[in-house]
Amino acid sequence: MFWLFHLAAEGNMDFITKKQIDLVALLQKSHCPTAGAVVLFSGEVRNHNIGKAVKHLEYEAHAGMATKMIAEILLAARNRWNLSIAYAQHRIGKVKVTESAVVVITASVHRGEAYASNRYIIDRIKHEVPIWKCEHFTDGSKEWGGNCNCHTETGDPNKHLYEFKVL
Amino acid sequence: MKIQVFAILKDFFKKEFEFKTSVHTIADLRVALALINPEATAVLKLCRFAVQDEMVTDHYPLTGNEHVLVIPPSSGG
Numbered sequence: 001m002f003w004l005f006h007l008a009a010e011g012n013m014d015f016i017t018k019k020q021i022d023l024v025a026l027l028q029k030s031h032c033p034t035a036g037a038v039v040l041f042s043g044e045v046r047n048h049n050i051g052k053a054v055k056h057l058e059y060e061a062h063a064g065m066a067t068k069m070i071a072e073i074l075l076a077a078r079n080r081w082n083l084s085i086a087y088a089q090h091r092i093g094k095v096k097v098t099e100s101a102v103v104v105i106t107a108s109v110h111r112g113e114a115y116a117s118n119r120y121i122i123d124r125i126k127h128e129v130p131i132w133k134c135e136h137f138t139d140g141s142k143e144w145g146g147n148c149n150c151h152t153e154t155g156d157p158n159k160h161l162y163e164f165k166v167l
Numbered sequence: 168m169k170i171q172v173f174a175i176l177k178d179f180f181k182k183e184f185e186f187k188t189s190v191h192t193i194a195d196l197r198v199a200l201a202l203i204n205p206e207a208t209a210v211l212k213l214c215r216f217a218v219q220d221e222m223v224t225d226h227y228p229l230t231g232n233e234h235v236l237v238i239p240p241s242s243g244g
Contacts, residue, residue: 043244059243060173060174061243062173062217062220062236062238064220065217065220065236068220090243090244101243101244102243102244122244125243125244126241126242126243126244127241128241129241129243130173130236130238130241131241131242131243131244132173132174132175132239132241132242132243133242133243133244134174144174144175144178144239144242145174145242145243
């Protein structure tokens with residue numbers, strides 16, 4: 001079984017997409033004879049943040065770098081947990097309330113690895129990959145996502161949970 | 168060199184612009200950009216930089232011919 005995805009073989013390899021993420025279709029393609037556990041995480045747009053009503057989100061990315069970095073993250077997860085499937089897709093452009101902004105799918109022999117690797121992948125995507133969120137509120141105001149939330153864990157806005165790969 | 172900015176930095180700079188001031192390293196560039204627009208200083212301090220689509224450190228040497236990306240803290244997900 002080709003690890004990265006039988007999804008890829010079906011032309012569904014876009015890690016960054018402008019199209020609405022089809023969770024049902026992705027899950028349908030995520031069954032694998034070597035895997036006893038499949039975990040699908042969907043990060044979705046909620047209708048409120050920081051006490052304000054959210055109208056929609058707008059995502060921007062450097063697609064080339066983001067694609068390469070997501071592939072590296074998936075490869076690292078696959079190697080660490082010996083996954084049968086590791087897949088992620090992040091949407092860009094306007095995303096409405098209840099729609100999926102990002103999906104991560106992992107499959108492994110047992111559930112522990114599928115859960116752990118899924119959390120690892122989404123955390124690294126949120127903290128490292130050049131993707132940015134702008135919140136648009138119903139009162140007409142907007143706010144860029146700004147910092148990742150690493151400082152809540154590290155206590156230092158300059159110190160992140162994961163070290164960035166640099167030259 | 169060509170500078171390209173993203174996300175919140177587009178509120179402070181043009182999305183792409185030519186930067187002609189002589190700077191020797193990414194660290195110099197970070198300071199020089201803050202001088203152009205002091206309101207962006209706080210964000211610039213947290214930004215990563217990339218050259219030719221690869222992340223680089225503050226010590227990375229610049230010749231003036233690069234395409235530099237200024238990458239604000241990620242906020243995907």
